Amino acid sequence: MLAIYKKEMRSYFxxxxxxxxxxxxxxxxxxxACYTTLVSESxxxxxxxxxxxxxxxxxxxxxxxxxxxxxxxxxxxxxxLTAPVTITGMVMGKxxxxxxxxxSTMLIxxxxxxxxxxxxxxxxxGDATSVAHIGPVTAEIVGSMVAILLLGAAFIAIGTFISxxxxxxxxxxxxxxxxxxxxxxxxxxxxxTDSEGNQIIGAYAIRAIINWLSVLNRFxxxxxxxxxxxALLYYVSLIVVFIFLTIRVYxxxxxx
Amino acid sequence: MIKIEHLVKNxxxxxxxxDISFSVESGEIVGLLxxxxxxxxxxxxxxxxxxxxxxxxxxIAGIDILADPLGAKKLIGYLPEQPPLYLDMTVKEYxxxxxxxxxxxxxxxxxxAEVCEVVKIKDVYNRVIRNLSKGYRQRVGIAQALxxxxxxIIFDEPTVxxxxxxxxxxxxxxxxxxxxxxxxLSTHILQEVQAVCDRIVIINKGKIVADEKxxxxxxxxxxxxxxxxxxxxxxxEVLAMLKSKPGIAYAEVLAERDGDAYTYTIESxxxxxxxxxxxxxxxxxxxxxxxxxxxxxxLEDIFITVVDKSDGSDKNARRDxxxxxxxxxxxxxxxxxxxxxxxxxxxRRRAAEQEALERNADKTEDDED
Numbered sequence: 001m002l003a004i005y006k007k008e009m010r011s012y013f014x015x016x017x018x019x020x021x022x023x024x025x026x027x028x029x030x031x032x033a034c035y036t037t038l039v040s041e042s043x044x045x046x047x048x049x050x051x052x053x054x055x056x057x058x059x060x061x062x063x064x065x066x067x068x069x070x071x072x073x074x075x076x077x078x079x080x081l082t083a084p085v086t087i088t089g090m091v092m093g094k095x096x097x098x099x100x101x102x103x104s105t106m107l108i109x110x111x112x113x114x115x116x117x118x119x120x121x122x123x124x125x126g127d128a129t130s131v132a133h134i135g136p137v138t139a140e141i142v143g144s145m146v147a148i149l150l151l152g153a154a155f156i157a158i159g160t161f162i163s164x165x166x167x168x169x170x171x172x173x174x175x176x177x178x179x180x181x182x183x184x185x186x187x188x189x190x191x192x193t194d195s196e197g198n199q200i201i202g203a204y205a206i207r208a209i210i211n212w213l214s215v216l217n218r219f220x221x222x223x224x225x226x227x228x229x230x231a232l233l234y235y236v237s238l239i240v241v242f243i244f245l246t247i248r249v250y251x252x253x254x255x256x
Numbered sequence: 257m258i259k260i261e262h263l264v265k266n267x268x269x270x271x272x273x274x275d276i277s278f279s280v281e282s283g284e285i286v287g288l289l290x291x292x293x294x295x296x297x298x299x300x301x302x303x304x305x306x307x308x309x310x311x312x313x314x315x316i317a318g319i320d321i322l323a324d325p326l327g328a329k330k331l332i333g334y335l336p337e338q339p340p341l342y343l344d345m346t347v348k349e350y351x352x353x354x355x356x357x358x359x360x361x362x363x364x365x366x367x368x369a370e371v372c373e374v375v376k377i378k379d380v381y382n383r384v385i386r387n388l389s390k391g392y393r394q395r396v397g398i399a400q401a402l403x404x405x406x407x408x409i410i411f412d413e414p415t416v417x418x419x420x421x422x423x424x425x426x427x428x429x430x431x432x433x434x435x436x437x438x439x440x441l442s443t444h445i446l447q448e449v450q451a452v453c454d455r456i457v458i459i460n461k462g463k464i465v466a467d468e469k470x471x472x473x474x475x476x477x478x479x480x481x482x483x484x485x486x487x488x489x490x491x492x493e494v495l496a497m498l499k500s501k502p503g504i505a506y507a508e509v510l511a512e513r514d515g516d517a518y519t520y521t522i523e524s525x526x527x528x529x530x531x532x533x534x535x536x537x538x539x540x541x542x543x544x545x546x547x548x549x550x551x552x553x554x555l556e557d558i559f560i561t562v563v564d565k566s567d568g569s570d571k572n573a574r575r576d577x578x579x580x581x582x583x584x585x586x587x588x589x590x591x592x593x594x595x596x597x598x599x600x601x602x603x604r605r606r607a608a609e610q611e612a613l614e615r616n617a618d619k620t621e622d623d624e625d
Contacts, residue, residue: 003353076342078340
């Protein structure tokens, strides 16, 4: 597993894809931080995180599309599957490599908060008498950070699974974009109203199900700085289910 | 070392491997031979744990590949039909990756240097695989199979796409490997098997149609019954004598003439050596035999005949044999040898089946007890 992990990490950086991903992500998050906080003169970071989730629809497939599709196309999976490595080990090695790249860029993007804290500190110094809290709420930022890491990890698991289904990187990417898009936009269905202001989806039960499934909905508690154990469980189960399915894809092909 | 028992692999309704059983001793080099789509690669893929069999057992050194895949895979080095190379890596990175992947415990620097030495890829060690020629890629693939010094090495068509010099080199390499490894290789090039392997297993349509030691086949091939004989004497009488001589199945005159000597091609009947007899007969008549040349019977012909035989129904084959023997044509020679091989394989299979049946019967009896 370690060998595969190392190989995947290396291949992110001997191919342009690793640089493209980190580059685009860091530039985008920096711009996003500028517009949502500095330009609009607000300490509220929730817009920053929510918009970032939308960017994952495009960015996560970059990380995951080649994981298995490329191996399959180059027939190199035969090497991995005949080596003394379990299928679980192989899938985990690849998944963890994508996850590592994702988490590390995410952590690097935390530098975006430095100017906000700096400005807040300056403002507090100028207005020492104020009783109200000035500056971003650290609990909210930490909560959102944890949630977004979990959400990204779940998205990567989904992308990994889709990559294992095809040998064409492009179709893996397109399908992943479609699926992630659907997942992110799901709870918008609940908010669609007709001209008289009535909700199109009237049935409460359906709305509840959509809410339950929605990845964005789960995110909201974290962004208030609340540690939502149910949401944690939801993300972790998404990860486990899709990793498991990926393993099954390989098991099944062996028997096919 | 390797044991395959009643292996069956179905892809949907298509049966790629149909009840194959054979075993390979330690240190043996076995060639799997067969036309395209015969089931060679499938057999190898099952043996290496890449595919699962529909039924049957495959084990390496007593370790069942399904029961303990990791343990069995540790003993195998495998070069698939298309070498599994990461084109964006250098040879060095690739071999190091394999070293780690296989959990090798030998001294890294020394072992990799040895492997590179064996397959002669030292001069491309730091180059990116994408830029290597087909021959070098193949060698890197072989190097990959050798890493970790596995007991069993499996090559799927190792010399495809190489130039003649490289082919000879690779063959020598395989023969050297056979000294302390067990090697299975598949090919459809016959000289290769003849040159390299100790044993030949011919597969057609998922069935074993022949399984013989190479020396046996070579002996059958060499045990030549077709000669070009140069005899001084009146052409018509000599020919008439040859044709009427018991033990000679076929005779004809070639258009070569050397003084008063003509060249005749003769073929003896199956299982008879008529050379001595012929010599004395000619001596009696006073016709000098000034040359005798054994004509080779190619392995190719035997192979084709074996495969044809297994393709057609037995009835067909028998009818063909009768017709050809009636015509006293030359083709029945290969047919005989091939028939022997095929019959041997058949008999062995039947014996194995019988044995399995008996074992089962015993078992049920035991159960009943």
